Amino acid sequence: MADAKGKIKIGKRSVDGLPLAQKGQQVDYWDSDLKGFGVRVSHTSKAYFVMKRVNGKLTRVTLGKHGILTAENARAAAIDALSELHKGIDINREKAQNRERGVSLGDMLESYFMARQELKPRTVTTYRDLFRLYLSDWMSKPIGEITKDMVAQRHLKVSQKGKAAANNTMRTLRLVYNFANELLDDTLPVNPVKRLSNTRQWFKVERRDSIVAEADLPKWLTSVNRLDNPTIRDYLLLLLFTGARRTETASLSWSDVDMGQRTFVLTKTKNGKPLPLPMSDFIYQIFQRRAALRENDFVFPGTGKHGHLVEPRKQMLKVMDETGVKFTLHDMRRSYTSAIDGVVGYYELKRLLNHAANTNDVTAGYVVKNVEKLRPLMQRVTDTLMFAAHAWSPYEQPTPAESNPGVINLAEKRRQRQADTKFPYERHPSEATAPR
Template sequence: MAYKITKTLVDSIPFPDSGQMFYRDSELKGFGVRVGSNSKVYFAESKINNKTVRVTIGHHGIFTAEQAKNEAKNVLGMIARGINPNDISKAEKAKSVTVNQAFEQYLKARSDLKARTIYDYQRFMKTYFKEWENKPLIDISKDLIEKKHRSIGERSPAQANLAMRFMRALFNFANGKYEDSEGNSIIADNPIKRLSQTRSWYKIERRQTVIKASDLPTFLNAVMELPNYSPSLNSLAVKDYLLLLLFTGLRREEALSLEWKNVDLKNKTFTLPDPKNRQPHTLPLTPFLQDLLQKRFNENAGNSEFVFPSTGIKGYMNDPRPQMNKVTEKCGVKFTPHDLRRTFITIAESLDISAYALKRLANHKMSNDVTAGYIIGDVERLRSPMQRITDYLLKTIKTEA
């Protein structure tokens, strides 16, 4: 039923207990008021290509009935010309999206990101892009990108590249997420392309440091003796952590976050359920590693779900820099956790362990290797090469002793 929409009429309409009621104007077809349990809102509606388009004009009280009707005439005129006002409104909102709003939407969309990756992205936002947080995304020009990259690079070329790779991912996301009224992306071109077009990316030499063969005996004995010259509460845990890295080639976070539920001491294996490449990775435990973990289990089982527990927020130990520095002071060998992974791989290669076994041990992807796709990576096939690496390292300790 149609009514002559006036202020008096709208004022007199009662709020329904639930749902919505629609009152349409008898004079202007397509104009009306929608009444909910606590609101009265004017609208205009018509069809484009036989599809109903309804546009909200505003709340009764903010708009008078006469003002709403005049606005409805404009809206209905646009619809008659095939223009959807909702698309225009959506486009305007898209164009006003800030860098921080896009980042928040990106995190929601990328629920598969690892905690470490999210931490790094949030750090980039706070450290390098703080002044851009409330800036519309479309206002980030190629010139701004080039200038920012150069500015960060003056302090750290590596961080400059990483920060811009993050920003490139953000713009790629925005390219598919935000559109104008015609369905075209508001990001016509990813501004990070400027760095490739001008060859401005910094050339970062990949770190190649390892524990040299001549330093291994001194280094290993310094690690083994760590609890003796660094009598802190967790020096024994740090010793075991460093040995686990060197004897397995695990990445830093993979070792630190290892959980007991993923260690099978009976069958002499342990599993990384969600490593860097997202493919669950199971490795054999040599007798040396089994003994190391068994002792840790006997001391800590029941106190924590983690092999290297901590009272911190994460529940497991942070990177133990102080104790690592103690090892360096003792043996004179500077190292990082990833140096131990590179040393493990270097030793494996020197022992002529097959390339496929080495890749399995390091959990490197072999997606581009057709032959590798036919090889079944049974953990038992890795037990022998793992033992050879362990034997080499243990022999090194005995040589020093």
């Protein structure tokens, strides 16, 4: 029986004799000998606990249920727990961390995605694919049990598939592990991926520098123009003449295109900053053609779940087989940059490519290029690429008629252009003229 202060001598018989509480209620009984040791009774069970202030905060630690834990063992556990609490050790926090240290790599990857809501869908897919392809047998393993030796051996094994894949897999593991360690207040072992740095095991992967050479542009452009699929044809052309990335172009929505102002905005960019761009005359014609063939809300429609073009691999292979020119979609960006290097200024090029300026570059902070200021640059870039591909340039300047009677005058040339509905890339190479 409990005394007047609700205290009992906690033992098997006394705890067995405590009546269960009414539903929805809990009753605490304290031990008469050991301060802070008690048993809580609910309407279904009885559980031993200790309670003590730690750093000014009242902390309650559950020791276990009566029947599973004997009263004698509960008293011994209570003495140990109270001793730890007296030292200022937060037992509940340590228990939580131990539980979390047992969380699997797969669970922590999902937690990472939940915390990093700003990640692009493509990035999430890439991380998932790396773990699925190369770390699938680790996904159910507690993240704290992944060792340095495991990382080093797996890195070498994945390298048999590709050195870049091996590096990317371990870089992704490193960031997920760092994320987990932050959640656990640095209670995990040292990041095992650090072994690759300490032993210099990272593979040196050369950055790709392939482009469509200027000498190959004529046959490449001719082959692309012959593609039966107008969507992919125009997509490849826009990539070359804007230097835009594959995904930000493929996902371009008509809501981000202003045909009246001859502008468009790439919204799904790598750095997250929308990139408004003007249309050169040639690019405007591409958008006109796209508008005439519009199927849905995307400039480059597709049949998949996204609604827009995703992978034009089949048509790309057709161009490669016909021309012998091997290329990737990102080669278009490098080809664009290579062709206009020196044609526009350094800051202008960075603006067209949507590259962030160096934070230490004070001058860059004062350089502001709005869409209209970029328009003549975009036209100059288009003319340069057209000339490199031996295509017709819309701003050719004929020799004055009085000095060369065999050349038609400017007014007549303009009338011919208005009457001619062919796209510039459909013209004969002999009509090429250097851009001004």
